[in-house]
Amino acid sequence: MPILEAFIFATVFCGFFGIIWKRNLMMKILAMDVMSTGVIAWYVWVAARDGLLAPIDTGGEAVDYADPVPQAVILTAIVIGFSIQALILVGAMKLSRDTPTLEIREIEKNNTP
Amino acid sequence: MTAISIAWITLPFLVGFSIYLLPQLSRYLAVAVSLVSLGYGMQQVLRSSPVTLQLLDNFGVTLTIDSLSGFFILTNALVTLAVLLYCWAGDRPAFFFTQIILLHGSVNSAFICADFISLYVALEVIGIAAFLLITYPRSNRSIWVGLRYLFVSNTAMLFYLIGAAMVYQTHQSFAFTGLAQAPTEAQALIFVGLLTKGGVFVSGLWLPLTHSESETPVSAMLSGIGVKAGVFPLVRCALLAEEIDPLVRLFGVGAALLGVVYTVLEQDTKRMLAFSTVSQLGFVLAAPEVAGFYALTHGLVKSALFLIAGNLPSRNLKTLRLEPIATQVWLPLAVASFSISGFPLLSGFGAKVLTMKNLLPWQVVAMNLAAVGTAISFAKFVFLPHDTQAESKAKPGFWLAVGLLVAGLFVANGVYYEAYNPTNIIKPLATIALGWLAYGLVFRRVLVQPPRVLEEFEHLIGVMSLVAIALFWMVLA
Numbered sequence: 001m002p003i004l005e006a007f008i009f010a011t012v013f014c015g016f017f018g019i020i021w022k023r024n025l026m027m028k029i030l031a032m033d034v035m036s037t038g039v040i041a042w043y044v045w046v047a048a049r050d051g052l053l054a055p056i057d058t059g060g061e062a063v064d065y066a067d068p069v070p071q072a073v074i075l076t077a078i079v080i081g082f083s084i085q086a087l088i089l090v091g092a093m094k095l096s097r098d099t100p101t102l103e104i105r106e107i108e109k110n111n112t113p
Numbered sequence: 114m115t116a117i118s119i120a121w122i123t124l125p126f127l128v129g130f131s132i133y134l135l136p137q138l139s140r141y142l143a144v145a146v147s148l149v150s151l152g153y154g155m156q157q158v159l160r161s162s163p164v165t166l167q168l169l170d171n172f173g174v175t176l177t178i179d180s181l182s183g184f185f186i187l188t189n190a191l192v193t194l195a196v197l198l199y200c201w202a203g204d205r206p207a208f209f210f211t212q213i214i215l216l217h218g219s220v221n222s223a224f225i226c227a228d229f230i231s232l233y234v235a236l237e238v239i240g241i242a243a244f245l246l247i248t249y250p251r252s253n254r255s256i257w258v259g260l261r262y263l264f265v266s267n268t269a270m271l272f273y274l275i276g277a278a279m280v281y282q283t284h285q286s287f288a289f290t291g292l293a294q295a296p297t298e299a300q301a302l303i304f305v306g307l308l309t310k311g312g313v314f315v316s317g318l319w320l321p322l323t324h325s326e327s328e329t330p331v332s333a334m335l336s337g338i339g340v341k342a343g344v345f346p347l348v349r350c351a352l353l354a355e356e357i358d359p360l361v362r363l364f365g366v367g368a369a370l371l372g373v374v375y376t377v378l379e380q381d382t383k384r385m386l387a388f389s390t391v392s393q394l395g396f397v398l399a400a401p402e403v404a405g406f407y408a409l410t411h412g413l414v415k416s417a418l419f420l421i422a423g424n425l426p427s428r429n430l431k432t433l434r435l436e437p438i439a440t441q442v443w444l445p446l447a448v449a450s451f452s453i454s455g456f457p458l459l460s461g462f463g464a465k466v467l468t469m470k471n472l473l474p475w476q477v478v479a480m481n482l483a484a485v486g487t488a489i490s491f492a493k494f495v496f497l498p499h500d501t502q503a504e505s506k507a508k509p510g511f512w513l514a515v516g517l518l519v520a521g522l523f524v525a526n527g528v529y530y531e532a533y534n535p536t537n538i539i540k541p542l543a544t545i546a547l548g549w550l551a552y553g554l555v556f557r558r559v560l561v562q563p564p565r566v567l568e569e570f571e572h573l574i575g576v577m578s579l580v581a582i583a584l585f586w587m588v589l590a
Contacts, residue, residue, distance in 0.1 A: 012271075012275070016268075016578070019268060019574055020571065020574050020578070028264070029264075032264065032267065032268060032271075035268070035271055036271055039271050039274050039275055042275060042278055043274075043278055046282055069172045069281070070278060070281060072172075073230050073287075076230070077233070077274060080234065080237045081267070083241065084237070084240070084241065084263060084267050087241065087244060087245075088267075091248065091256050091257075091259065091260035092260070094251070094253070094256050095253060095256060095257060095260070098253055104570055104571065107257055108569060108570060110253070111253055111254045111258070112254075112257075112565075113254075113326070
């Protein structure tokens with residue numbers, strides 16, 4: 001399990017460093033998606049610490065079930081993250097008409113006073 | 114009370130989407146929503162004991178409504194009302210009013226929630242509504258400014274989410290109260306998110322460009338109330354947990370000083386106001402016990418200033434000094450500038466006295482410096498040449514909106530009338546005199562443009578990681 005946690009944080013960091021180091025807006029957006037995938041995986045990991053089964057009462061013996069609260073929470077976060085990605089991508093699409101390469105420095109130079 | 118609170122919090126969302134179906138009624142519906150909030154906020158300010166609601170079982174949504182939330186809700190209602198009056202006569206479509214009301218509703222919910230996940234949802238909805246308002250003109254610049262804002266705030270909120278999960282791991286609950294005993298990493302990560310979202314200290318350097326390049330009513334809305342949604346949870350956590358309090362105060366002092374340095378030097382009216390927001394948010398955080406009243410005063414004054422600045426003939430202060438502006442526009446501008454500098458008879462005075470009283474000894478010198486800096490910056494507006502003959506192209510809605518906000522400044526003055534004693538009155542007057550003297554002798558002639566390099570997109574993200582590292586060390590210490 002600790003190795004899994006390490007991989008999850010590695011994903012988050014890969015995403016964050018991508019946001020810093022990639023020069024292209026499109027790549028930055030993808031890096032942000034990688035980071036948010038890492039965060040989602042971290043919630044799933046937190047939920048699965050004590051068990052992996054769905055918490056359904058079948059009347060049988062008690063089983064180790066996964067904690068449904070973080071899973072429910074992250075579902076909301078996934079939807080929000082998805083809609084923000086969509087909005088940012090629409091923005092990038094509009095910007096690409098004047099700056100087809102989507103280089104962040106070019107965009108910034110053209111659009112800041 | 115429970116039913117009223119739930120009805121009040123859901124009303125903006127129901128009305129917001131109905132506006133889109135009933136475009137003819139858009140203005141009336143939007144004003145009705147802000148009036149309901151006004152009444153509700155007023156009632157909460159007067160409340161002595163807080164209400165706590167637990168919705169949907171143990172793991173559901175927790176809400177806490179007390180007089181602190183009341184002040185913030187009242188600010189939100191007044192600012193929204195003023196912005197709606199300002200936009201009344203224009204040809205703005207229903208879409209604009211929908212977004213304003215959704216922003217209003219989500220900011221309200223940020224002011225009453227008591228757990229990290231409800232707060233997360235509220236902050237993200239604020240982000241989306243603000244993005245749509247900023248990018249509404251659909252010019253390339255506005256799209257870039259909005260995109261930059263949404264990108265930075267979403268990245269910060271990802272850190273926040275990791276922190277929230279860590280709080281859950283320790284306490285099996287997302288409640289604010291868990292932050293005190295949560296692991297240090299959790300505190301640091303949650304702070305990164307909230308500081309960035311609230312535009313505090315170096316994490317808030319995204320704010321000047323965003324607020325200065327938006328349209329006038331949008332700037333007023335974002336600067337008057339939008340950023341307070343990020344500041345409010347910091348205040349709430351500082352009041353709930355003693356360990357957090359010094360950290361919040363420290364960031365408050367940092368923000369007040371950083372903002373004021375830029376404000377003093379800036380020659381562009383809207384950028385100056387945006388930097389002043391950074392510094393005033395520092396005042397709000399510097400004394401968490403009395404944050405509510407300061408936030409109310411700042412919300413009123415800053416939205417009034419943004420609306421007025423949008424109706425000046427130029428954004429450049431050098432140009433404004435050449436040609437006199439209309440006296441009837443200068444008058445509210447001067448009143449607002451007096452209030453933000455802390456002049457008696459306006460609520461800025463009471464708020465400043467109250468904040469200064471609740472400072473810890475190590476904060477006093479820095480905050481007084483920031484107060485002098487504020488007086489220097491707003492002397493730029495007070496001493497603008499004006500003329501009764503000069504024409505202004507302001508619309509009737511502008512006068513209604515600014516009238517409401519300025520009247521609010523006079524009325525809110527009554528909240529803390531105990532402030533009126535000789536020592537309390539002399540100190541702000543001396544601060545203002547000192548500020549004006551410094552302005553007349555030195556700063557009027559100084560033409561140093563502060564560098565904008567830190568406001569570049571990549572530096573914003575870089576600064577976020579630096580703040581995260583600094584916070585790790587601070588909470589470990």
